[in-house]
Amino acid sequence: MTAAAAPGGAAPLAVVHPGPEVLAQAAAARLLLRVLDVQSVRAPVHLVLTGGTVGIRTLAAVADSPLRDAVDWTQVHLWWGDERFLADGDPDRNETQARDALVGSLVARSGLPEAHVHAMPALGAVVDGRSVDTPEESAAAYAAELARHAGGPDDAGEPGDAPDGPPVPRFDVLLLGMGPDGHVASLFPGHVALGATGATVGVHGSPKPPPERVSLTFGAIGRAREVWVVAAGAEKSGPAAAALAGAPVTEVPAAGARGTARTLWLLDAAAASTAG
Numbered sequence: 001m002t003a004a005a006a007p008g009g010a011a012p013l014a015v016v017h018p019g020p021e022v023l024a025q026a027a028a029a030r031l032l033l034r035v036l037d038v039q040s041v042r043a044p045v046h047l048v049l050t051g052g053t054v055g056i057r058t059l060a061a062v063a064d065s066p067l068r069d070a071v072d073w074t075q076v077h078l079w080w081g082d083e084r085f086l087a088d089g090d091p092d093r094n095e096t097q098a099r100d101a102l103v104g105s106l107v108a109r110s111g112l113p114e115a116h117v118h119a120m121p122a123l124g125a126v127v128d129g130r131s132v133d134t135p136e137e138s139a140a141a142y143a144a145e146l147a148r149h150a151g152g153p154d155d156a157g158e159p160g161d162a163p164d165g166p167p168v169p170r171f172d173v174l175l176l177g178m179g180p181d182g183h184v185a186s187l188f189p190g191h192v193a194l195g196a197t198g199a200t201v202g203v204h205g206s207p208k209p210p211p212e213r214v215s216l217t218f219g220a221i222g223r224a225r226e227v228w229v230v231a232a233g234a235e236k237s238g239p240a241a242a243a244l245a246g247a248p249v250t251e252v253p254a255a256g257a258r259g260t261a262r263t264l265w266l267l268d269a270a271a272a273s274t275a276g
């Protein structure tokens, strides 16, 4: 396989919370305040959502937060870092879980336009008149959707903030969960997808079910202004410590997820227990 490049971007900073519920509440409050800050200087805001235990718990906390109503959701775009390649509405799809936890109510009650909800095409979806039957077709369709939203006035960065990379929006915050094997999005240790170029990649043979997935690449992740990795539980402590210590990306993919301006690791005490 092609080796993943050494990570550039902002060095990681870890913030530790006592347990998973406080972690989810704090991540949600932090996310909403970040959106408010960004909306004071530019629009639209591009957020990348994650699946996973803490990721979905964080979205549920956003839904219940009083800060939610301070955001202008008409000027927010939602994207996903990865997706399980399953039929639309499958309960294991990250999109389905995110819609149940938050996105559905933002569209129904908070003015988020459905056209701003950019889910990765599901198995059997029809995009531009063609059926999406493989992870590669879904990945290609998503890359095209990302490219349509790249290069807008909201892309203008701060001085020195112009990373090379595939055509994707400058994500304001990109959320990632992390598996106990150190995977982020659907980029797994030792997997050929780690070396993928372009914005997205179709994934086969995922060690975590389901085997077929779609993921942003490191190139796309590295275009985010801020990357936040959220993780809870003792089973995450080994990979968290390794990633924070700069482990090889091929062994601990989470080590390669960095934002241009900020890389935050939001951990609970158990997940931080091995970190020095």
Ligand SMILES: O=C1O[C@H](COP(=O)(O)O)[C@@H](O)[C@H](O)[C@H]1O
Residues within 6 Å of the ligand: 050, 051, 052, 053, 054, 055, 082, 083, 084, 094, 176, 177, 178, 179, 180, 184, 185, 186, 208
């Ligand atoms: O399969 C996935 O797993 C990771 C982490 O999930 P967790 O339940 O261990 O927190 C998640 O971040 C990713 O988006 C998802 O597709």
